[in-house]
Amino acid sequence: MKRTNISNNVIRRLPRYLRKLDDLHAKGEERISSGELGRQMGLTPSQIRQDFSCFGEFGQQGYGYNIESLSKEIGQILGTYRDYSAILVGPGHLGTALVENFKFIIDGYTFLGAFDIRPEMIGTTVGGYPIYDIATLGDFVKEHKVDIAILTVPREPAQELTDVLVDAGIRAIWNFTNVELDVGDTDTLVENIHFADSLLVLTYRLAEQDDLRAAK
Amino acid sequence: MKRTNISNNVIRRLPRYLRKLDDLHAKGEERISSGELGRQMGLTPSQIRQDFSCFGEFGQQGYGYNIESLSKEIGQILGTYRDYSAILVGPGHLGTALVENFKFIIDGYTFLGAFDIRPEMIGTTVGGYPIYDIATLGDFVKEHKVDIAILTVPREPAQELTDVLVDAGIRAIWNFTNVELDVGDTDTLVENIHFADSLLVLTYRLAEQDDLRAAK
DNA sequence: TAGATTGTTAATCGATTAACAATC
DNA sequence: TAGATTGTTAATCGATTAACAATC
Numbered sequence: 001m002k003r004t005n006i007s008n009n010v011i012r013r014l015p016r017y018l019r020k021l022d023d024l025h026a027k028g029e030e031r032i033s034s035g036e037l038g039r040q041m042g043l044t045p046s047q048i049r050q051d052f053s054c055f056g057e058f059g060q061q062g063y064g065y066n067i068e069s070l071s072k073e074i075g076q077i078l079g080t081y082r083d084y085s086a087i088l089v090g091p092g093h094l095g096t097a098l099v100e101n102f103k104f105i106i107d108g109y110t111f112l113g114a115f116d117i118r119p120e121m122i123g124t125t126v127g128g129y130p131i132y133d134i135a136t137l138g139d140f141v142k143e144h145k146v147d148i149a150i151l152t153v154p155r156e157p158a159q160e161l162t163d164v165l166v167d168a169g170i171r172a173i174w175n176f177t178n179v180e181l182d183v184g185d186t187d188t189l190v191e192n193i194h195f196a197d198s199l200l201v202l203t204y205r206l207a208e209q210d211d212l213r214a215a216k
Numbered sequence: 217m218k219r220t221n222i223s224n225n226v227i228r229r230l231p232r233y234l235r236k237l238d239d240l241h242a243k244g245e246e247r248i249s250s251g252e253l254g255r256q257m258g259l260t261p262s263q264i265r266q267d268f269s270c271f272g273e274f275g276q277q278g279y280g281y282n283i284e285s286l287s288k289e290i291g292q293i294l295g296t297y298r299d300y301s302a303i304l305v306g307p308g309h310l311g312t313a314l315v316e317n318f319k320f321i322i323d324g325y326t327f328l329g330a331f332d333i334r335p336e337m338i339g340t341t342v343g344g345y346p347i348y349d350i351a352t353l354g355d356f357v358k359e360h361k362v363d364i365a366i367l368t369v370p371r372e373p374a375q376e377l378t379d380v381l382v383d384a385g386i387r388a389i390w391n392f393t394n395v396e397l398d399v400g401d402t403d404t405l406v407e408n409i410h411f412a413d414s415l416l417v418l419t420y421r422l423a424e425q426d427d428l429r430a431a432k
Numbered sequence: 433t434a435g436a437t438t439g440t441t442a443a444t445c446g447a448t449t450a451a452c453a454a455t456c
Numbered sequence: 457t458a459g460a461t462t463g464t465t466a467a468t469c470g471a472t473t474a475a476c477a478a479t480c
Contacts, residue, residue: 003424003427007470007471009471009472010471011417011420012413012417014416014417014420015410015412015413015416015417016413018416019394019396019410019412019413020396033436033437033438034437034438035436035437044472044473044474045437045438045473046472046473046474046475047471047472047473049437049438049439049440050439050440050471050472050473052439053438053439053440057438057439059437059438059439060437060438060479060480061436061437061438061439061478061479061480062435062436062437062438062479062480063436063437063438063480064436064437064438065438077420077423078416078419078420078423079419079420079422079423079424079426080416080419082419082422082423082426084419084422092313092317093309093310093312093313093316093317094309094310094313094317096309097308097309097310097313098411100309101308101309101310101370102394102411102412104412105411105412105415108415108419147422148418148422154317171422171425172418172421172422174414174415174418178235178318180235180236187425189418189421189422189425191414191415191417191418191421193409193411193414194231194235195314195318195321195409196231196235196318196320196321197228197231197232197235198390198407198409199321199390199407200230200231200234200294200296201227201228201230201231201407202364202388202390202405202407203294203295203296203298203300203324204227204230204293204294204295205388205405205407206295206298206300206363206364206387206388206405207293207294207295207298208219208295209387209403209405210295210298211219223446223447225447225448226447249460249461249462250461250462251460251461260448260449260450261449261461262448262449262450262451263447263448263449265461265462265463265464266447266448266449266463266464268463269462269463269464273462273463275461275462275463276455276456276461276462277454277455277456277460277461277462277463278455278456278459278460278461278462279456279460279461279462280460280461280462281462
C-alpha cells in the first residue's frame with residue numbers, strides 16, 4: 001500500500017467510506033461500483049476513484065469493488081489492524097460514555113485503563129477496566145509505551161496533563177477539552193473533538209436559514 | 217452583515233476565531249492584527265482577512281481589529297445571540313456530560329429538558345432540567361417549536377427517533393450516534409459528531425508515522 | 433464478444449496566497 | 457506626517473470533476 005502525500009480531505013473521507021462499506025456488507029451486499037457508491041454517499045464517482053487510487057488499485061474494470069475486500073483495504077490504510085494502546089484520562093460522564101457506550105471505539109485498541117483525580121474512584125473500574133491515580137499517569141505512560149491518551153477532563157487541568165503526557169512520550173492525544181493543546185515542538189499528534197465548534201456551525205446554519213427566509 | 221455564498225471551510229473556521237478571540241480578551245488584550253492572529257493560529261494573514269471580508273469590514277487600517285468588537289461580530293454571524301431552543305434526546309452518560317460538564321454549550325440556548333426511555337429516569341432531572349417520557353417527544357417538539365435536538369441515543373433507535381423529530385418539525389439535529397441520519401427531502405439540518413471517524417484519523421496518522429519511520 | 437467500470441490524465445473549478453492601493 | 461495594516465483584486469495552487477483508453 002502506497003501512502004504518498006495524501007491530502008487531509010481524502011483522509012477524513014476514509015472513515016466515511018469504511019462506515020458505508022461495513023453497512024453494505026452487513027446488508028449482505030457483495031460488490032459496488034464507484035457510481036453507485038457515489039450516489040449513496042453524495043460524492044462523484046470520479047472523486048471516489050481518485051481517493052482510492054491514492055493508496056492502490058482496489059477495483060476491477062467492468063465489475064467495480066468487492067465490498068468486503070475494499071473494507072479490509074481501507075481498514076489497513078487507516079491502521080485499524082495495528083495494535084495501538086490507549087488510556088482514558090478523566091473517567092467522568094464523557095469518558096465513561098466512550099468506554100461503556102461506544103465500546104466499538106476502544107475495542108479496536110488495547111485499552112489499558114483510566115486515570116482519575118478523585119480518590120473515591122481510584123481502585124474502582126470503568127467498563128471493566130481499572131481506574132488508577134492520576135498522580136501515576138506519567139510513570140504509567142513511560143512504562144507501558146502508551147500510544148493514545150483520550151483526554152476527557154475539564155478545561156482547567158488540560159494543558160498541565162498534556163505536558164505530563166507529552167513528557168512521558170505519548171504519541172497521540174484525542175482531545176475533548178475544547179482547549180487548543182500545546183505540545184511544543186514534539187511530533188505528538190492531536191485530534192480534537194470540539195463540541196462547541198460543531199454546535200456553533202449548526203447555529204450558523206439556523207441563523208442563515210432565518211436570514212434567508214426573512215429576506216424573501 | 218452580509219452572508220453570501222460562504223464556503224464551508226470559512227464557516228468551520230469561525231468558531232476557532234471566536235474561541236481564540238475570547239482567549240485573547242480574557243488575557244486582557246485589546247487589539248490584534250491579522251498578522252499576529254495568523255501567527256498564533258497557524259493561518260496566513262491573507263486568509264484571515266479574506267474570511268472576515270465575507271461578512272463585512274471589521275478592521276481598521278493601520279490598527280488591526282478590536283478584539284472585543286470582532287468577537288461580538290463573529291458571535292453575531294454565528295447566531296449565538298439568537299435565542300434558539302434545544303432538547304436532549306437520550307440523557308445517558310454522554311448526554312449528561314453535555315448538559316452538566318459542558319454547561320457553556322447549552323447555556324447559549326434555551327434548554328427545555330431531556331427525553332428518556334427508561335421509566336425510572338422519567339420525572340427526575342439532569343443538570344437541573346426535567347426528564348420527560350420519550351413517548352411524548354413528538355408532541356413536545358410540535359408544541360414548543362424546538363429548534364435543536366441533541367441526539368445521544370444508541371445507534372439502534374437513532375433513525376426512528378429522527379423520523380419522530382423530523383415529522384414534528386425539528387429544525388436541526390446535533391447527531392452523536394455515528395449513524396448517517398436520513399431526514400428525507402426536508403431541510404432539517406444535521407451536524408454530526410462522529411467519534412469513530414475522528415479516532416480513525418488519529419490512527420491513520422499513527423500508522424503513517426510508523427510507516428515513514430520504518431521506511432527510513 | 434459487448435458492456436461496464438476501472439485507473440489515470442487532462443480540464444475545470446474553487447480556495448488560498450500574494451500584492452498593493454487605500455487609509456487610519 | 458510616516459508607518460502599519462486593512463480590504464480587495466489578481467495570481468497561484470490544490471482539489472474536484474470530466475474524459476477516455478485500458479481491461480475485466
